[in-house]
Amino acid sequence: xxxxxxxxxxxxFSLRVTFEAHNEFLVLFGPSGAGKSLTLGSIAGLVxxxxxxxxxxxxxxxxxxxxxxxxxxxxxxxxxQGYALFPHxxxxxxxxxxxxxMQGRGARVMDMLHRLHLDELAHRYPHQxxxxxxxxxxxxxxxxxxxxxxxxxxxxxxxxxxxxxRLQADIVQIQRDLQLTVMVIxxxxxxxxVLGDKLAVLKDGAILQLGAIGEVxxxxxxxxxxxxxxxxxxxxxxxxxxxEDGVDIQWGNCRVRSQPAPVSxxxxxxxxxxxxxxxxxxxxxxxxxxxxxxxxxxxxxxxxHRGGTVVMTVVAPELPAPVHLRFPQRGYRGxxxxxxxxxxxxxxxxxxxxLPPG
Amino acid sequence: MPWQPLILSLQVAAAATVIAVLTGLTLxxxxxxxxxxxxxxxxxxxxxxxxxxxxxxxxxxxxVLGRSGPLYPLGVRIVFTWGAAVIASAVVALPLFVQSxxxxxxxxxxxxxxxxxxxxxxxxxxLLDVTLPLSWRGILAGTMLAFARSFGEFGxxxxxxxxxxxxxQTLPLAIYDLVQANKLAEAxxxxxxxxxxxxxxxxxxxxxxxxxxxxxxxxx
Numbered sequence: 001x002x003x004x005x006x007x008x009x010x011x012x013f014s015l016r017v018t019f020e021a022h023n024e025f026l027v028l029f030g031p032s033g034a035g036k037s038l039t040l041g042s043i044a045g046l047v048x049x050x051x052x053x054x055x056x057x058x059x060x061x062x063x064x065x066x067x068x069x070x071x072x073x074x075x076x077x078x079x080x081q082g083y084a085l086f087p088h089x090x091x092x093x094x095x096x097x098x099x100x101x102m103q104g105r106g107a108r109v110m111d112m113l114h115r116l117h118l119d120e121l122a123h124r125y126p127h128q129x130x131x132x133x134x135x136x137x138x139x140x141x142x143x144x145x146x147x148x149x150x151x152x153x154x155x156x157x158x159x160x161x162x163x164x165x166r167l168q169a170d171i172v173q174i175q176r177d178l179q180l181t182v183m184v185i186x187x188x189x190x191x192x193x194v195l196g197d198k199l200a201v202l203k204d205g206a207i208l209q210l211g212a213i214g215e216v217x218x219x220x221x222x223x224x225x226x227x228x229x230x231x232x233x234x235x236x237x238x239x240x241x242x243x244e245d246g247v248d249i250q251w252g253n254c255r256v257r258s259q260p261a262p263v264s265x266x267x268x269x270x271x272x273x274x275x276x277x278x279x280x281x282x283x284x285x286x287x288x289x290x291x292x293x294x295x296x297x298x299x300x301x302x303x304x305h306r307g308g309t310v311v312m313t314v315v316a317p318e319l320p321a322p323v324h325l326r327f328p329q330r331g332y333r334g335x336x337x338x339x340x341x342x343x344x345x346x347x348x349x350x351x352x353x354x355l356p357p358g
Numbered sequence: 359m360p361w362q363p364l365i366l367s368l369q370v371a372a373a374a375t376v377i378a379v380l381t382g383l384t385l386x387x388x389x390x391x392x393x394x395x396x397x398x399x400x401x402x403x404x405x406x407x408x409x410x411x412x413x414x415x416x417x418x419x420x421x422v423l424g425r426s427g428p429l430y431p432l433g434v435r436i437v438f439t440w441g442a443a444v445i446a447s448a449v450v451a452l453p454l455f456v457q458s459x460x461x462x463x464x465x466x467x468x469x470x471x472x473x474x475x476x477x478x479x480x481x482x483x484x485l486l487d488v489t490l491p492l493s494w495r496g497i498l499a500g501t502m503l504a505f506a507r508s509f510g511e512f513g514x515x516x517x518x519x520x521x522x523x524x525x526x527q528t529l530p531l532a533i534y535d536l537v538q539a540n541k542l543a544e545a546x547x548x549x550x551x552x553x554x555x556x557x558x559x560x561x562x563x564x565x566x567x568x569x570x571x572x573x574x575x576x577x578x
Binding site for chain 1: 467469470472473474476477478479480481483487488491492
């Protein structure tokens, strides 16, 4: 059980946060400068708050003004942004490092390497590894000391989609197996959805909303929360059928196929797709399998550039709500996309997700 | 070849290097890791020996070490001895060592040190496990620069240790005497040796620093 209630005052910024987490994933989500890193640093022991208290299980880590346990006696696993692997040590040496200060209470190096699929890489150096592999090493190194709290700082920011998804699944599994409390800092909402039990939305040094992740997403307490969460393309529908390979959702007069989810027929669900996962279908071109399910003939009602990105909104007779798209400026060159024009779009079925009931 | 001054020079340079490294490493860590008021004053003062005339430096050392200095009542009697030559060389070598090792220490990613701390390493172990292993090239380069500078030290040494053959006459001082006495053959061999040592050490330092730069971010 992690209990945090702290304040930290800097010349032009104040942090004031209170939260708890117990054997679960807590995601701290917010724009940069919201105070996420300061919060993580305070818990890890890198930053000394100006007031309040931090307690981990029966271990008082900080209490103003008399208690400040130094970082090396906190027993908290930290996976730093950019991993911070020791460049002069091999994978095995990196993972084993924390055992030097454990007096035999840690996990076994071979077990940890095996669990994270690092056996083959044991004797390599960090610079010889891919980003995903480095992330695994960082994870193994943090877990070997059997922490009861694991802190992850932007854990997937530098990884591509496939690697990211595998790692997310691994981390979820590890959290369950070890009954860990895990606190994740991220500015990527997808990470939050995959990992989070609880979501804390942070802005300007304060938690705007804290709750079960689906609940926060579905009913943002304030416009500020909705804006930070970037809610668009989030809709409600009814489960028409549910199978191992996907769920069909009745949405107004149309059917939308989504990722499989533990839902039953007839259940009302909230589902969403990120604007970048809605694709334009190019005529006279083969259509990727993931795009075949949710295709609609639509009309463009809004088309604009933002930086190097195009933001587009389309409507279709059978769609109960407008659908938002976002893609790189050069993405669909030669298609003559313009306001009022006709276009065929697809909601990538592997990107349509059903939110956990809130 | 003036053998006796050569041996004395090697001894003085070695002892001065040890002193410069021990004090310099503490200073380098302090300057690389801590922010404090007046830091730039300390840094400037530390670099003074690079710029000040050796005579000025020697004069200051005489003030500190001499008969009316604060150490004299404590029983320190090293002016015009081998020890004074060591002190003079160490003071002159110190800024070179601090510059090089401090840059190497500051180049170690602080995240790595924090990571080691989070894994249970107390600060002095973080230093031994992470900071020093990742900055040893720069520290070694600084050590060699300090040795090279000490080995060639002339002015401040002359001021505080004199030029006593067989006692405080190091090789650079011997060269001065040899040239004065027009013993050019002996002077030539000594000059050649000094040049070779200086060139060799500087070449190694350059090589080390190049390696340190290209290795940054990969393994040491």
